[in-house]
Amino acid sequence: MTNNEDIFKKVTAHCKEYGFVFQSSEIYDGLAATYDYGPFGSELKNNIKDYWWKSMVNLNDNIVGIDSAIFMHPSVWKASGHVDAFNDPLIDNKDSKKRYRADNLIEDYVQKINTKIEKDCLKAEKKYGNNFNRQEFLTTNKRIVERQQKIDKIEKKITLFLKENDLPSIKNLIEELDIKCPISGTCNWTDVRQFNLMFKTQVGANQDTSSDLFLRPETAQGIFVNYLNVQKTTRLKLPFGIAQIGKAFRNEIIARQFIFRMREFEQMEMQFFIKPGEEMIWYDYWKKSRMLWHKSLGMGEENYRFHDHENLAHYANAATDIEFNFPFGFKEIEGIHSRTNFDLKAHQEKSGKKINFFDAEEQESYVPYVIETSIGLDRLFLAVLCHSYKEEKLDNNETRVVLKIPAFLAPIKVAVLPLTKKDGLPEKAKEILGELKLLYNCKYEEKDSIGKRYRRQDAIGTPFCVTIDHQTLNDNSITLRNRDSMEQKRIQIEDLNLIISKKTSYINVVKAIEE
Ligand code: GAP
DSSP states (O other): OOHHHHHHHHHHHHHHHTTSEEETTGGGTOOTTOEEEOHHHHHHHHHHHHHHHIIIIITOTTEEEOOOOSBOOHHHHHHTTHHHHOEEEEEEBTTTOOEEEHHHHHHHHHHHHHHHHHHHHHHHHHHHGGGOOHHHHHHHOHHHHHHHHHHHHHHHHHHHHHHTTOHHHHHHHHHHTTOOOTTTOOOOBOOOEEEEOOOEEEESSOTTTOEEEEBOSOSHHHHHTTHHHHHHHHOOOSSEEEEEEEEEEOOOSSOOTTTTSOSEEEEEEEEEEEOTTOHHHHHHHHHHHHHHHHHTTOSOGGGEEEEEOSSOOTTOSEEEEEEEEETTEEEEEEEEEEEETHHHHHHHHHHOOOOOEEETTTTEEEOOEEEEEEEEHHHHHHHHHHHHEEEEEOTTSOEEEEEOOOGGGOSOSEEEEESSSSTTHHHHHHHHHHHHTTTSOEEEOOSSOHHHHHHHHHHHTOSEEEEEOHHHHHHOEEEEEETTTOOEEEEEGGGHHHHHHHHHOSHHHHHHHHO
């Protein structure tokens, strides 16, 4: 097991042990690829949503929010192209009867070559020490250059085959690369077929008269069909945006990597409506703006990168992913898409309702173009946890597990801990708690030694612990312990709020983006 796989396993186990994420329906042995958020997980998730909503809706004068229904008229999905084109290529192994995404099999194959390249680099780094030049090694080492050429060739082919919907060539590529089923170890594959990712359900009690509906695979369509309602009621002029947070559902062929790819997940999406012809200006604007937002979370600038799409979704004329460096490699966390006027035009044609904007300056009407930003809430949650999870060796040789969650996102901001359960300390602690909980999400604990209680707060990522002892009763001072440095400071109760608010407020984070 590589170090990173090990960390990922530890993070998933930690999520369960400390009430962040549970397998759905666990008492019935769980439902695959579906998860529930526990007490601390739901707090963290809410804080992430809050930060996104504040920075997207509250801090932009020209962006408003909505909350549309999950059920939508079936024509929506016909018009949007999802009925015909929202497919993944699947393939079955005839021996194991296991089903795979054909493009994922090829991706995994490429990943294995990448891992070999990485191993060679590590070996060389060990050998040459400070004299090692990674870039030079990658471009001059014969074996690595050959491997990289192989990767490039495979990626070029799969991109082309996906673009042209050339399913027989995808199968040929799998056979040519001799890719085996990880379960049966054989290459006994079926043909590649397209599989629609939307879940179907029925509305109405009577089977004969009920109609088929789809669970939405993206929240965006709820925004498009409300474009006229929102524009008329808010009287916003172009450019303006509509944002929403909500559940989306996809019947993923293979759901994997914990909450990274699920069948029920949450998106935070914003559609920015613009004048036709301005799409590349706004596409670049939102690329830059969203990257700055991610970096504002403080999880290391080097852990983000763009990945421009060559194989575009059916609605896009340009698209990029913001990728985060997860323990299993750089993977998509947010998509930024130039959707042209594909969706509004399609809804206009299908519904027969005019979806126009009257541009008073130009004295003309047109169907607006759209730039979309679409981030997976669960993926961002996972990124925060993976990045925050640390195992630290202490002076006494013990190891502490601490979640160094950005303080403004932490589920609990302050733990209030009386040193002992007697001598009036719990009463004084509850008095302090009464004031603090009006402002912050707090936790009160009086059981176990103070050391054990500090460890528990470290494990759920609480940035501050306030300890009340006998001296507190005499001079109203407490000990404030900092999660990251473990430093303990004696301060007056009246100074607590200023210190905690400075560190846990999202305001400084937002200001840093603006500067
Ligand atoms: N409206 C555009 C759209 O849905 P997408 O790239 O398919 O675009 C946007 O999805 C984001 O939703 C992704 O960047 C990812 O973070 C998240 N996402 C997509 N499928 C997911 C899944 N099965 N599980 C968890 N998150 C997912």
